[in-house]
Amino acid sequence: MPEAAFAQTPAAVLKLKGLQAWYNESHILHGVDLDVREGELVTLLGRNGAGKTTTLKSIMGIVGKRSGSITFHDRELIHLSIDRIARLGVALCPEERAIFASLSVKENLFLPPEIAKTGAMTADRIFTLFPNLRERLSSGGGKLSGGEQQMLAIARILRTGARFLMLDEPTEGLAPVIIQQIGRTIAELKREGFTILLVEQNFRFAATIADRFFVMGHGRIIDAFANSELPGKMDMLHEALGV
Amino acid sequence: MNVFGHVISWPQLYGQLLIGLINGSFYALLSLGLAVIFGMLTIVNFAHGAFYMMGAFGAYFLLKLAGLDYWWALILSPFAIGAIGAIVERLFLKRLVGLDPLYSLLLTFGLALIFQGLFQNFFGASGLPYAIPKQLSGAYNLGFMFLPVYRGWVIVASMVVSFGTWLVIEKTKLGAYLRAATENPTMVRAFGINVPRMVTLTYGFGVALAAFAGVLAAPINQVRPGMGADIIAVVFAVVVIGGMGSIMGSILTGFVLGVVEGLTKVFYPEASNTVVFVIMAIVLLIRPAGLFGRAS
Numbered sequence: 001m002p003e004a005a006f007a008q009t010p011a012a013v014l015k016l017k018g019l020q021a022w023y024n025e026s027h028i029l030h031g032v033d034l035d036v037r038e039g040e041l042v043t044l045l046g047r048n049g050a051g052k053t054t055t056l057k058s059i060m061g062i063v064g065k066r067s068g069s070i071t072f073h074d075r076e077l078i079h080l081s082i083d084r085i086a087r088l089g090v091a092l093c094p095e096e097r098a099i100f101a102s103l104s105v106k107e108n109l110f111l112p113p114e115i116a117k118t119g120a121m122t123a124d125r126i127f128t129l130f131p132n133l134r135e136r137l138s139s140g141g142g143k144l145s146g147g148e149q150q151m152l153a154i155a156r157i158l159r160t161g162a163r164f165l166m167l168d169e170p171t172e173g174l175a176p177v178i179i180q181q182i183g184r185t186i187a188e189l190k191r192e193g194f195t196i197l198l199v200e201q202n203f204r205f206a207a208t209i210a211d212r213f214f215v216m217g218h219g220r221i222i223d224a225f226a227n228s229e230l231p232g233k234m235d236m237l238h239e240a241l242g243v
Numbered sequence: 244m245n246v247f248g249h250v251i252s253w254p255q256l257y258g259q260l261l262i263g264l265i266n267g268s269f270y271a272l273l274s275l276g277l278a279v280i281f282g283m284l285t286i287v288n289f290a291h292g293a294f295y296m297m298g299a300f301g302a303y304f305l306l307k308l309a310g311l312d313y314w315w316a317l318i319l320s321p322f323a324i325g326a327i328g329a330i331v332e333r334l335f336l337k338r339l340v341g342l343d344p345l346y347s348l349l350l351t352f353g354l355a356l357i358f359q360g361l362f363q364n365f366f367g368a369s370g371l372p373y374a375i376p377k378q379l380s381g382a383y384n385l386g387f388m389f390l391p392v393y394r395g396w397v398i399v400a401s402m403v404v405s406f407g408t409w410l411v412i413e414k415t416k417l418g419a420y421l422r423a424a425t426e427n428p429t430m431v432r433a434f435g436i437n438v439p440r441m442v443t444l445t446y447g448f449g450v451a452l453a454a455f456a457g458v459l460a461a462p463i464n465q466v467r468p469g470m471g472a473d474i475i476a477v478v479f480a481v482v483v484i485g486g487m488g489s490i491m492g493s494i495l496t497g498f499v500l501g502v503v504e505g506l507t508k509v510f511y512p513e514a515s516n517t518v519v520f521v522i523m524a525i526v527l528l529i530r531p532a533g534l535f536g537r538a539s
Contacts, residue, residue, distance in 0.1 A: 062429055083433075083436055086432070101426065102423075102426055112434035157434075
């Protein structure tokens with residue numbers, strides 16, 4: 001079996017080739033190449049404005065214009081609409097969390113339709129991961145603390161059955177104890193076989209959970225390495241990220 | 244009773260209250276449709292009065308051309324006019340997304356003039372008769388007054404449809420999609436929901452509400468090309484008073500202002516045509532977002 005040779009490297013779930021993206025007239029991504037393999041947690045690092053969020057949004061289809069290639073399970077996404085991409089099992093937890101203030105927590109949680117029959121988390125499982133949410137179900141979405149909003153935003157996409165999650169700065173602006181809880185949750189999701197593409201400014205946080213890193217600068221990937229290579233990359237990272 | 248020099252009798256008061264409630268029924272249905280459309284599309288649908296008029300003509304055509312009576316018209320006319328609305332959204336309004344609201348205002352205003360002009364061209368400005376269905380003819384004797392059955396029916400039908408719409412929007416999953424998409428359409432799409440289709444259907448539904456009101460009005464007011472233009476100015480005032488986009492606000496304001504208008508006819512008839520606009524001016528001064536609106 002020729003596949004046996006690749007047994008060590010699972011198939012790529014997501015592949016970007018020469019991805020370019022624009023917001024109105026501004027050209028943000030200048031050819032991004034990146035891959036995420038089955039069950040892997042990949043972290044995108046980079047300074048503000050490097051194009052990390054735009055990369056996630058481009059994969060989801062939320063940019064004015066994009067070109068190049070985005071394949072998800074070997075299916076080309078570049079010409080698909082946002083909702084079609086979502087239905088294929090791509091889920092985005094955006095930086096601003098996007099909790100609907102006019103909906104209750106419960107309505108927020110159950111809003112996204114199930115896109116896959118298998119793999120969707122049950123409400124019980126979600127409440128085990130995020131016990132706080134159960135108590136806040138009837139609260140308005142706008143009444144949550146930052147940490148609760150983040151948990152709800154993650155919980156919301158776990159219910160859909162999407163197995164590929166894009167998390168944009170899930171720890172931003174949160175207290176250390178909440179960051180720890182989010183970290184444990186993400187590690188748990190990885191153990192359960194979710195494939196995760198994470199954007200994170202908090203480099204120390206990412207280092208504890210990521211399998212591989214891609215470093216972005218000026219709309220391109222400037223370096224890629226595995227977690228084990230991290231110690232040798234510290235100088236480059238200090239330079240590239242200014243940390 | 245003697246108020247402002249007018250001698251007022253109780254039957255006159257009840258009569259005007261009833262007329263007020265009936266007008267309020269139409270205000271509520273029409274402003275509800277406008278609020279639904281504004282909430283989802285953030286456009287002020289100036290073609291709303293024309294769709295109301297077309298709903299009434301739909302009932303007239305169904306009877307004359309297909310022999311389908313009032314009860315069929317109550318379902319088929321809103322459906323057909325709603326479908327026309329959906330086509331208008333797909334062909335025209337969709338292209339104006341993200342532009343200054345002035346464009347959609349001008350477009351829908353232009354469409355209203357075109358529709359009204361077309362009907363006027365073919366059917367003249369005077370009214371076409373549409374009979375009250377025989378199941379709803381006659382009157383109830385309430386003891387203190389006679390209530391024509393059809394008028395009672397209009398009030399009940401309008402309340403049921405209005406509160407039913409409110410219930411769907413506030414309490415169901417479909418309504419949650421609508422509210423969420425009003426807040427952040429992109430994110431709702433990112434959950435796999437076809438928001439553009441939802442927008443088209445929402446516009447169609449708002450238009451269908453106007454057409455439904457038109458069918459209800461047909462036996463009362465006759466079927467006239469200008470009937471929409473006559474009522475729509477007051478309806479916009481109602482929407483402004485209630486607060487743009489507030490569903491319950493538009494329903495309650497519609498009924499209440501109908502009644503206020505009716506009472507004004509009793510106590511100070513000279514002001515009955517202007518009282519709604521006076522209230523609008525006062526509300527705008529005190530609460531610019533409207534009574535039920537959230538300041539943005």
